[in-house]
Amino acid sequence: MSLQFVMGGAGSGKTRYLYETAIKQAVEQPDRLFLFVVPEQYTMQTQKELVRLHPRKGLMNMDVLSFKRLAYRVFEDLGVQVPAVLDDMGKSMVLRKVAGMVRRDLGLYGSHLEQPGFISQLKSQISELGQYGIRPEDLKQVEAETDHPLLKDKLKDLGVIYKSFRDYIEDHYITAEEILDILCRELPRWEKLKNSVIYLDGYTGFTPVQYRLAELFMLHAREVVCTVTVDLRENPYEKCGIQHLFYMGRHTVCRLKELADRHHVEIKQEIRCDRRPGWRFKDSESLDFLEQNLYRYTGKVWAGKKPDIRLCQGKTPAEEAAYICTMVNRLVREDGLRYREIAVITGDPVSYGRELIHPFEEAGIPYFMD
Incomplete structure (x- = not known):
């Protein structure tokens, strides 16, 4: 029973560290189960990346699940009937x-x-x-x-x-949220958990019932490893106010540490992913600078070469949508990007979604509205 944190900023290589470590251990210890518990919408991408990196191009003794999919796996193994x-x-x-x-x-x-x-x-x-x-x-x-x-x-x-x-x-019925309550009752009986290493990745924080499950992981699994996005220039084990930029990450660290201390679970030395520039920004020092200073109010100013950031202004949302459509076509036709490698992010998806649908369909640009 142990708990370990993998800490670092966005794009610093936390997830990549988990993948490489898990694959190495899975090859060396074929009798052990390595479980990645990730958000529901992230399971397919995680599976794909693990298969790509694995030397045998298969998951073998590894599995990728969300909390809900883990529940159904446990219920199936234990023969639990769910309403x-x-x-x-x-x-x-x-x-x-x-x-x-x-x-x-x-x-x-x-x-x-x-x-x-x-x-x-x-x-x-x-x-x-x-x-x-x-x-x-x-x-x-x-x-x-x-x-x-x-x-x-x-x-x-x-x-x-x-x-x-x-x-x-x-x-007569249960809601989807109650499935995890049932899982909390049944999880200690799941024999596979006792020989498992659990990786929690992709979460900014947990709900109370997910904290209960994390507590059960620490009590019954061999090891729990959790990635947390924090600024390593500050103490991640120190509580902070809700207005703090990394409040959710630090709250997660403090809460999991409290649960581990309560049950005398060993807390291993954290892994600090502090490579600069971060892995995600290795080809763009300006974006790495932005990641380190955004909302930090340090007063630092980018003084390097031309940044990979462009600011444009449109008079109306329709004008902005037309410009985005032109840029997407140029990136695909001239720069060789794929549509799946381009994202349009907005703080008002309802309004801008309506403006984008028509020009995208006219230009034949495939899209997925989230």
């Missing part, structure tokens, strides 16, 4: 039904139930309450403690709907 799981559409249908049933008990939300998108927002709120283990009783407690009238009304209505939702699905 029917409500998907997003099912949640929305149940919420619409129960909200209608308790409509007369709703003060603030009663007049909004027919508004487009309201049930969808309510579904997202209910899902988040489930992720963080919030019960209807907890909402009542917060409602009693607050002096803000509007917040009190919202908490009251949300509590009524949430309780009705829980009562309606009880003994």
Whole structure:
């Protein structure tokens, strides 16, 4: 039982270190299981990269899972029967039904139930309450403690709907968020875990139930290795305020360390990925400079050669979209890039998404809206 952190800034090579270390150990110790637990949308890319780097071009005694996929793997091995799981559409249908049933008990939300998108927002709120283990009783407690009238009304209505939702699905369905609660109960019985090395990669932080699973990993697995994005010029083991740029990374380190200390789990010396320039920016010193100083307010100014950053200004979103479309075509036709190597990132995906769809389709540019 041990815990080890791999720390560094973005693009510093944390994930690459995990891949190379895991592959080397997997070849040397074929009887041991090496599990990568990564976010759901990251599993396929991780599998692809591990296969590419592996000398035998196969995962063999390695596996890549998200927390949810790990749950189903454990349930399958242990023969655990799980009730029917409500998907997003099912949640929305149940919420619409129960909200209608308790409509007369709703003060603030009663007049909004027919508004487009309201049930969808309510579904997202209910899902988040489930992720963080919030019960209807907890909402009542917060409602009693607050002096803000509007917040009190919202908490009251949300509590009524949430309780009705829980009562309606009880003994018939479970939500996707409850799968991890079941996993917490069953995981200690999974024999494969005792001979496993667990790699936690790609997370900026964990929900309470995921911390419970990380605690079980530390108690029952041979070793847990977790990557954390922090600024190594500061002490990552020191707590900081929520306004700090790397609050989530440092909070993760402190929380996992507390769990390890509580159970007397060995904490190994951390791996510090501090190569400069970072691996991701080895061909661009200006981007490496940006990564080290963005939102740091150090007062430093780039004084090197022409940076790999260009600032352009458009009068309207439509003008910006047209410029982006032109740039994408130029990068593909003249610079040899592939469409999958280009990303358009915006703080307002709804508005800019509408502006981008038409010029992209006219130019025949394939795209995926996330």
